[in-house]
Amino acid sequence: MNTTNLTQPKLPNDIPGAIRAMKQEWRQSIGDVQAVFDEITDFIAREIEDIEQAKANGESVWPVIDYQDIAAGSVSPAQIDAIHRRGCAVVKGHFARDTALAWDRSLVEYVERNDFDNQYRGPGDNFFGTLTASRPEIYPIYWSAPQMEARQSDRMASVQSFLNQLWKFESAGKVWFDPDKNCLYPDRVRRRPPGTTSNGLGAHTDSGALERWLLPAYNQVFRHLIAGNFDAYDPWDAAYRTDVHEYEGGTTLCSAFRTFQGWTALSDMQRDQGVLFTVPIPAAMAYILLRPLLNDVAEDDLCGVTPRLVLPIDEKWHSLLLRGKTLIPDVQAGDSIWWHSDLIHGVEGVTNQQGWGNVMYIPATPACEKNIHYAASCASRFERGESPDDFPSEHYEVEWRGRFTSRQLNTRGRQSLFLDVSSPERQQ
């Protein structure tokens, strides 16, 4: 396991100055920036043509993997190549549809039993949608039985291990994470009712914005790009990624390294009903990083990046990338959706949505020092029913009846929170 400095960095005092200095350094290191950028653009353009061709042929751009194949270790090399190429995947039948539908009902019972409608004080942050319903679209609920049952299940563990193994986790002389051990990363649920009209969520990437250019650890992650060597850049090499600590104070901050962000469907969803899309090209991050170095971008600008907000992908600077936008295929309750932590993604808008759009966010967060540190901090939040540190301090569930308790943790659940695994009778 590598050792990292767990101190969260502060934003530079002079951000424009830091951006100008970075651009000078990178240009010197890259050499002919336009030539490298052209090489990246050619690669992306070929990938987009392939995506467009697949769509024209009626093929699924998103690799679709059957859970049984993951459990049996029989996912084909061609399917693995497809996930490496596209950076995302659907796991069909990850959980039985009936199980997922029962979880959805159980979540409703949990919030109703605890009078959430009257307790709800409005959004604790402004990151997600802008619906003004009495209930939010994103529920700031972390410790329900369905969420914890899914998180500590063998089925979740086998998919997380499979996905973690797609990364090169031993490189540059270090083991960057343990793919077979998961750290709990509690996140929220989304329940979007029929009839919803929503603008969706614009294309963006998670896991840091300004950070990707200014943090020394990210400079190491992208060292080959900064050396002007696009061929050597491997989006699946975990080297130095677990050393990244995002700037403090952002509403979008994620304290964990996620090999894949993900969610598990709690309702059937049709692809034309305001669902998730990605730009399924992991190396598109190379384009995003180098685009601001070209001469048509102000010297202190990073194509619209704003401190403490997600990294925006827009038509003005990234129109080529946005041509690759690809919606998930239709999913059933119990299927799960996964995307690489660099992947551009967003949520398509919808008018008068048909059917529910319900998900539990559960990522793949393998054991490394950074993730262990955060999961251990979540253990005390869990025991008190409080909101985890990466989220607004809303703490709705503290007094709630029916909250999942430490007595209900199985061995895997205790391990993922770094609680003492030898004392299953531990009381709350």
Ligand SMILES: [Fe+2]
């Ligand atoms: Fe996101």
